[in-house]
Amino acid sequence: MKSQMLLLRFGEFTVKGKNRNRFDKTVIDHVKSLLKPYPRAKILKEYGRLYIDLNGEPADELIAILKNVFGIVSISPVIQTAPELQNIIDCALEFMSEKNIKDGTTFKVNARRVWKEFPHSSQEMNHLLGSPILRNFPGLKVDVRKPDIELRVEIRQHAAYIFCEVIQAVGGFPRGTNGKAMLLLSGGIDSPVAGWSSMRRGLEIECVHFFSFPYTSQRAKDKVIDLARVLAGYAGEIKIHLVPFTEVQTSFTQVGQDNLIITLMRRAMLRIATQLAEREGALALVTGDSLGQVASQTLPSMNVIGRATDLPLLRPLVMMDKEEIIRLAQQIGTYELSILPYEDCCTLFVPKSPTTNPNLRIVEKVEASIHELNNMIAEAVAKTETMVLRAGEAVSLSGDQVINEEWF
Ligand code: ATP
Numbered sequence: 001m002k003s004q005m006l007l008l009r010f011g012e013f014t015v016k017g018k019n020r021n022r023f024d025k026t027v028i029d030h031v032k033s034l035l036k037p038y039p040r041a042k043i044l045k046e047y048g049r050l051y052i053d054l055n056g057e058p059a060d061e062l063i064a065i066l067k068n069v070f071g072i073v074s075i076s077p078v079i080q081t082a083p084e085l086q087n088i089i090d091c092a093l094e095f096m097s098e099k100n101i102k103d104g105t106t107f108k109v110n111a112r113r114v115w116k117e118f119p120h121s122s123q124e125m126n127h128l129l130g131s132p133i134l135r136n137f138p139g140l141k142v143d144v145r146k147p148d149i150e151l152r153v154e155i156r157q158h159a160a161y162i163f164c165e166v167i168q169a170v171g172g173f174p175r176g177t178n179g180k181a182m183l184l185l186s187g188g189i190d191s192p193v194a195g196w197s198s199m200r201r202g203l204e205i206e207c208v209h210f211f212s213f214p215y216t217s218q219r220a221k222d223k224v225i226d227l228a229r230v231l232a233g234y235a236g237e238i239k240i241h242l243v244p245f246t247e248v249q250t251s252f253t254q255v256g257q258d259n260l261i262i263t264l265m266r267r268a269m270l271r272i273a274t275q276l277a278e279r280e281g282a283l284a285l286v287t288g289d290s291l292g293q294v295a296s297q298t299l300p301s302m303n304v305i306g307r308a309t310d311l312p313l314l315r316p317l318v319m320m321d322k323e324e325i326i327r328l329a330q331q332i333g334t335y336e337l338s339i340l341p342y343e344d345c346c347t348l349f350v351p352k353s354p355t356t357n358p359n360l361r362i363v364e365k366v367e368a369s370i371h372e373l374n375n376m377i378a379e380a381v382a383k384t385e386t387m388v389l390r391a392g393e394a395v396s397l398s399g400d401q402v403i404n405e406e407w408f
């Protein structure tokens with residue numbers, strides 16, 4: 001008669017008219033793929049929400065996994081029973097008996113009659129449930145404002161649901177429902193978070209990483225592949241394009257404008273990423289820039305760098321503080337990898353005083369003076385290697401491995 005379920009509530013995308021079915025289906029497919037290792041769990045769909053009938057599968061484990069599904073805003077463990085008064089009372093009593101009730105614990109009943117043919121109104125149900133609960137648990141007190149336990153009861157046509165917890169989930173849009181973008185993924189803390197934030201808004205992401213053999217090591221590259229693998233855990237699968245950047249990068253060291261090197265490098269990265277985006281059908285670029293964080297992320301720098309591409313340049317972290325970014329990195333599981341001490345191509349050749357206020361005309365002149373720059377860029381695109389990473393693949397590096405290694 002009664003069963004243990006999880007109630008999954010959908011987010012804001014439910015208002016998006018004709019896309020609704022596609023969005024619903026994407027969430028359901030995502031949930032289905034995550035439930036594969038739990039074959040007894042069954043998915044039931046209802047307007048604006050999903051129910052997972054646990055059938056004995058572990059609620060805590062499933063909640064921890066399903067909290068990360070884009071498009072789900074909250075999860076509640078619920079008991080489902082037939083929509084009849086006595087049934088509901090019995091279930092509510094049993095539900096309360098599993099709670100840790102002490103002398104003075106406060107509660108209230110919050111009943112909602114969604115099925116209007118149920119013979120008792122929401123208000124009546126609050127009393128019809130409240131009285132037997134108070135009789136059975138003498139330590140309990142009613143507090144309608146800020147109760148320790150809010151017993152919620154939803155009465156629908158085919159079932160009644162009893163629950164008290166509402167666990168927050170990631171929300172956003174179902175994965176891949178808002179188009180595709182190219183993420184510039186470095187080995188740092190910021191860009192993986194920018195990637196996750198974009199995926200949370202429903203973007204499908206492909207990653208581009210620039211490396212400079214022999215100045216950067218194989219390990220530095222592996223670290224970035226591992227970071228992309230963590231992102232694949234959220235996306236199902238993810239592509240990473242690995243761009244050999246040595247030639248382009250070293251050409252900038254020979255123009256005698258050391259303070260512009262970072263600006264020139266960033267513009268070249270955007271050009272290459274744009275060509276890859278066009279090839280792969282991506283309609284935007286995403287970076288981990290955060291306003292003011294370093295010289296290349298001042299407003300004048302962003303302005304000159306951003307002009308190297310015609311594509312929309314999305315910077316999900318632009319207004320966030322480093323602490324917030326770090327907190328997110330920890331939450332999504334990229335932080336530990338990001339802080340592994342491998343070199344990035346941008347930390348090489350870093351001038352003593354990179355400009356915070358580059359001049360677009362000068363930058364364009366320098367670029368025009370570099371013979372073959374466009375060819376070098378085209379060649380970097382042509383020599384780019386692409387890998388497909390899938391959710392569940394093991395990450396190859398760990399913090400322990402690094403401790404005994406010596407670097408440069
Ligand atoms: P992150 O932590 O993401 O590396 P950061 O604070 O170190 O960011 P920068 O090194 O200035 O900032 O890089 C700014 C952005 O440029 C990065 O967030 C990333 O999107 C992009 N980027 C930098 N280096 C690379 C690289 N080697 N490959 C791909 N993208 C890069």
Ligand code: MG
Pocket residue numbers: 186187188344346
């Ligand atoms: Mg970096």
